[in-house]
Structures are given as C-alpha cells and as structure tokens.
Amino acid sequence: MSNEKWMQWLSERTMNTVNTNLRSTIFLGALGSSLLTYYAHKKFSQLVLNNFQRTEKWDPENELVLLTGGTSGIGKQLAEDLSNQQLHVIVLDIQRPTYPLPRNVIFYQADITSSKEVSEVARLIKTEHGDPTILINNAGVFEHGTILEKTEEKIRRTYEVNNLAHYLLIKEFLPYMIRENRGHVITVASVASFVAVGEMVDYCCSKASALVFHEGLRQELKYWYNAPNVRTSIVHPLWVGTPMIKGFTDHQSHFGQPIMSPKAVSDVIIEQIVTRRSGQVILPRHLSLAGSIRAAPLWLQEFIRPVFSKIVRRVRNMRDPLL
16 A cells, blocks of 8 residues: 555545544433532422422431321332331221221221211311321312213212322311421322323312312412422323222223232332422423323324323224123
8 A cells, every 4th residue: 555545545544533523422412411500400400399498307206207198009018118118008998998908007097078978077177196297189080971971970089099088188187287387298199180081081170170280289388388398299100000090901902001909109209209309200200291281292292192082982992792
C-alpha cells in the first residue's frame, strides 16, 4: 500500500472512529440528561405533594389504620401486610371475614354507604380504640354490563360504594387528622380513572371520580384547613387477581391480560404509609404514562380506549355467545 493510500485509509478510519465516538457521546449525554430530568421531576413532585414538609419518624405504635373492604382481594392482603408491620388495623366491611383475622386486626361490620351506620360504627371505634390516623378507602364493587343492561340499583350501588362512602368516612375521621395535622388518607382507584371502557362505564366513572376526590381533598387540606402534614395517596392498579374480575379471568385464554397479585398492590400502599409520603402510583409502573392519556390528541385517545374495550367485548362473546 502506497503512503498516499495508507494515509487516506488512516484518515477515513480515524474519522469513522471519531464519528462513532461522537454519536456514542451524544447518545449517552442525551440518556444521562433524560435520566437526570426524570429523577429531578420525580423528586420535585414528591416535595410538592408533601407540601415541602419534613417527614416525621415512623412509629407504628402511634398509628391506627381503618381499612374498608378488608375481607377479600386487595383488602384481605392489606390487612395481613399491615399486621406484619406491627400496625393495629380496624377492618370495616359489610361482609364478615371468612378467614382467621391476623393479629392486631379487628373487624366491624357496617354498610359504608349508609351515613347512619358509618356514624354509629365510627363512634364505637373512637370509643374503643381511639381515632384512626390512617384511612384506606379500599372497598370497591364492579359488575359487568352495558349502560342499557345495568339496573338503576346496580349503578347506584357502584357509585355509593366507590365514591359516596369516601365522603361519609372522611366526614367521620378527617377532623381528628386536621386537628393533629398528621395522618394519611389513601384511595385505591384504578387505571380506569383515565380510560373509559365499554361494559365498565359506571365503574370507570366512579374511579375517575375517586381521582378527583383525592385531588380536591389535597386542596382543602392545604388551603382550607391548614393541615399540610396530612398525607394523601392514590393508587391506580390495572388488572388485579381478585374476585372482582373473576368474570374475566375465568376466560383467561381470551382475556389474555397480565394479572397482578393483590400483594403487588399492597406492597405499594405499605410503602406509602411507612415512608409517610403523599403520592400517585400507577401499576404496573411501566404504565405510568396512563395518567397522560386525556392530554393526548383525541384521535390517539380513540385508538387507546378500544384496546381495553375490545378485550372486554371478546370475553363477553365467550360468556354470552348469543349477544
């Protein structure tokens, strides 16, 4: 190889190496910048959601948890996990537990959609155990059926359990938290807070309402009651393996969706409680952008919603092939 050709080859090789290194540097720089932005955004969100207040030291002996819907599904798992955290737990449910209660867990039977029953059981709880410092609005109901198929009774029941009960319980137990400027209100919502799905319309509406309730409660605690240390958290799981979605999971081959365990949801709620952090958590976490669906262009939203509606319709075809 002549000196001229060798120099040309060396020059091309050097430029290729420089270009490759430059592209790698730009890529790594962009990646690093994105990660830094993400973590800065996450940290700032935590500071804002917690009103820039310092977190008190965690001591389970100073806490009393009131958990609704604690006899099955996510609530049952929560009762067990809260007990394992050395917390004293009061389960409030219309259904009696069919399993031995974990230690430190006490059950009270009540219809949480009845203001009279909630008021009576709240008075009893305060007398016998003191005021709860952590309220977990977990109870929820769901039934299959289109808007035209569902009876008024079933629709009302969905809203009363999934929404009205939150108001009734807050009225009884929030005043103590405000006076003490400490406590935690946790709302178990759903990814349905962000996406309307056919045959689940009342449920989706109720979960969207639960999100607005959570957001409005934060505003009132901060600007009306001057209680910045009362934490508020909301959790939005997708499909969780509970009796509520048995109608889907009985046809898993056609449903075809990944199912989370109640334990996965419970662990996130426990983390919010123990760290004393306010927050919004979407599960599974790789769907965290679900909260931005309504900010998407309308045409894109109309591509996203049918993803879930078609799944529900497919399962419906298996359950009721004549419809």
